[in-house]
Amino acid sequence: MNPAPLASGGLLAGAIVATAASLWMLLPNGRESVSTRRLGMLLGAAAMLAFVAAGRRLGGFGEEAVFLVVSLVAVVSAAATIVSRSPVYAAIWFALSLTGVAGVLLVLGAQFLGVATIVVYAGAILVMFLFVLMLAQPAGLAPYDRVSNEPFLAALAGAVLLGVLSLSIGRLSAGVPACCAAPARADAAAAGTADPPPADPPPAALAADPLAENHVARLGAELFGRHLVAVEAAGVLLLVALIGAIAVVSRGEEALAAEADAARAAAGRTAR
Amino acid sequence: MNAASLPLLQNALTVGAILFSLGLVGILTRRNLIVMFLAAEMMLQGISVSLVAWSRYHGDFGGHVLVIFVLTVAACEAAVALVFVLQAFSRTGRLDAAAWQSLREATVGRTIDRELPAIDTVPPRFPTLTPAGVQPATDADDSLEREHV
Numbered sequence: 001m002n003p004a005p006l007a008s009g010g011l012l013a014g015a016i017v018a019t020a021a022s023l024w025m026l027l028p029n030g031r032e033s034v035s036t037r038r039l040g041m042l043l044g045a046a047a048m049l050a051f052v053a054a055g056r057r058l059g060g061f062g063e064e065a066v067f068l069v070v071s072l073v074a075v076v077s078a079a080a081t082i083v084s085r086s087p088v089y090a091a092i093w094f095a096l097s098l099t100g101v102a103g104v105l106l107v108l109g110a111q112f113l114g115v116a117t118i119v120v121y122a123g124a125i126l127v128m129f130l131f132v133l134m135l136a137q138p139a140g141l142a143p144y145d146r147v148s149n150e151p152f153l154a155a156l157a158g159a160v161l162l163g164v165l166s167l168s169i170g171r172l173s174a175g176v177p178a179c180c181a182a183p184a185r186a187d188a189a190a191a192g193t194a195d196p197p198p199a200d201p202p203p204a205a206l207a208a209d210p211l212a213e214n215h216v217a218r219l220g221a222e223l224f225g226r227h228l229v230a231v232e233a234a235g236v237l238l239l240v241a242l243i244g245a246i247a248v249v250s251r252g253e254e255a256l257a258a259e260a261d262a263a264r265a266a267a268g269r270t271a272r
Numbered sequence: 273m274n275a276a277s278l279p280l281l282q283n284a285l286t287v288g289a290i291l292f293s294l295g296l297v298g299i300l301t302r303r304n305l306i307v308m309f310l311a312a313e314m315m316l317q318g319i320s321v322s323l324v325a326w327s328r329y330h331g332d333f334g335g336h337v338l339v340i341f342v343l344t345v346a347a348c349e350a351a352v353a354l355v356f357v358l359q360a361f362s363r364t365g366r367l368d369a370a371a372w373q374s375l376r377e378a379t380v381g382r383t384i385d386r387e388l389p390a391i392d393t394v395p396p397r398f399p400t401l402t403p404a405g406v407q408p409a410t411d412a413d414d415s416l417e418r419e420h421v
Contacts, residue, residue, distance in 0.1 A: 019290075019293075023294075023297055027297075027301055028302075030386065030388050030389075031389070032389065051286070051290070055279075055282075055283045055286065056278075056279030056282050056283055057279060058279050058280055058283065059279070067280075067283065067284075071283070071284075071287045074287065074291065074317075075287065075290050075291065075294070078290075078291055078294045078295070078314055078317075079294055081294075081298065081307075081310055081311070081314065082294055082295075082297060082298030082301075082302065082307070082310075082311055082314075084307075087304050087306050087307050087367075090304075090306075090307050090310055091306070091310060094310045094313070094314065097291075097314065097317070098317070101291070101317045101320070101321060104284065104287060104321055105320070105321065105324050108280070108284055108321075108324045108325055108327075108328045109324075109328050110324045110327070110328075110336055110339070112336070113320070113324060113336060113339050113340070113343075116340070116343060117317075117320070117343070120343050120346075120347060121313070121317075121343075121346070124347065125313070125346065125347060125350045128350060128351070128354055129306055129309070129310065129350070129354070132306060132354050132357060132358060133306055135358070135361075136306075136357075136358065136361040136367055137367065142304070142366070142367070142368070143385060143388055144303040144304060144366065144367075144368040144369075144370060144385075145303070145304050145307075146388055147303065147385070147386075147388070148301035148302055148303060149300065149301050149302075149303060149383070150300070150301065151301050153300075154296075154297045154300035154301040155297055157296065157297070157300060158293040158294065158296050158297035158300075159293075161289075161292070161293050161296060162289055162290065162293040165285075165289035165292075165293070166286055166289060169282050169285045169286055169289065170282070172278065172281070172282060172285075173278075209328060210331035211327070211328065211331060211333065211336075218333065219333055219336055219337075222333040222336075222337060223337055223340065226337075227337050230337075230341065234341055234344040234345075237344065237345065237348055238344060238347065238348055240348075241347075241348035241349075241351050241352050242351065244352055244355075245351045245352055245354075245355045248352075248355045248356070248359065249355045249358065249359070
């Protein structure tokens with residue numbers, strides 16, 4: 001049991017370093033060398049393979065395969081988002097990444113959130129981004145899309161953050177927190193068997209999702225029961241954002257009146 | 273909830289961490305304001321994945337509720353931020369974060385753009401057909417349309 005986490009840790013470290021290196025090669029640097037980008041893509045693919053190999057087995061081939069596919073879609077298209085030269089392509093890669101994230105949420109049993117992510121993000125927010133891009137993007141690639149600020153240091157920062165996070169994720173143990181042990185123990189007590197569950201069960205299959213039955217109804221009850229005040233606050237926030245956006249973007253009555261005067265004067269001049 | 277779902281939690285947390293780190297790298301390096309906002313949204317996606325994973329692990333709806341609020345705040349943020357981006361674009365004519373570098377700290381050096389190579393991509397080669405018939409008159413609107421974005 002002991003060498004396995006060690007090897008997995010080494011694999012994870014290699015994956016993180018390869019991710020950072022491939023990001024550094026792929027990020028726009030103004031030189032656009034095709035061979036560097038190919039090398040970066042190869043390194044990124046190797047990093048993804050190492051991440052897959054270092055990941056824990058879920059047990060149950062179907063669930064594992066689905067999780068693998070959707071998370072790879074999410075991560076690879078997320079990387080493509082930040083290295084795309086054209087912002088329009090970046091937005092479209094981001095949409096693909098959102099579908100991958102929605103798939104991950106579905107695998108995790110969050111049906112409502114998976115669908116809401118697609119509707120809200122890919123349906124509304126992303127289209128707004130694309131509108132602004134079409135309004136504001138000049139033809140062709142702008143020079144500021146072909147360079148980036150400090151790609152090496154940023155990739156290093158990302159690698160350090162990823163390393164710290166995956167270190168702490170790997171240290172998570174199966175110890176049941178105090179908050180969540182209660183229902184299981186109560187069930188066991190009700191059944192008359194007070195024996196604790198075995199400490200390390202084989203990863204034969206995932207446990208059933210306790211949130212699965214009546215999912216949306218219970219989520220709604222939770223949302224509008226315990227969190228009712230927060231829902232009201234979120235509604236007020238949406239209203240304030242709407243009004244604020246309109247107030248910032250509108251030019252005020254004086255400017256509109258001046259424009260109308262100018263238009264009227266121009267019309268009078270052409271009529272005369 | 274139990275030991276059997278720990279691998280799922282760890283894998284999902286790893287996916288969330290990767291998404292968050294990629295978003296961090298994007299927002300640190302890219303200079304296009306829109307791409308910076310896409311990277312910020314990507315960090316929010318990583319957080320959402322982690323929250324839902326913890327929610328699944330603990331059998332509790334708290335993470336789901338928090339993700340719903342994350343969605344709400346992200347919608348507000350996108351609306352307000354895009355208005356500011358549009359205002360910035362109408363003042364400078366660029367979606368460039370370095371166009372506002374006069375707001376930087378006094379100790380931070382100035383961003384200086386070096387000369388870039390003239391063309392960075394090979395232009396796409398479309399299939400050509402043999403011209404036939406009379407050449408039609410060109411439309412006056414054609415000159416106003418963009419070639420590509």
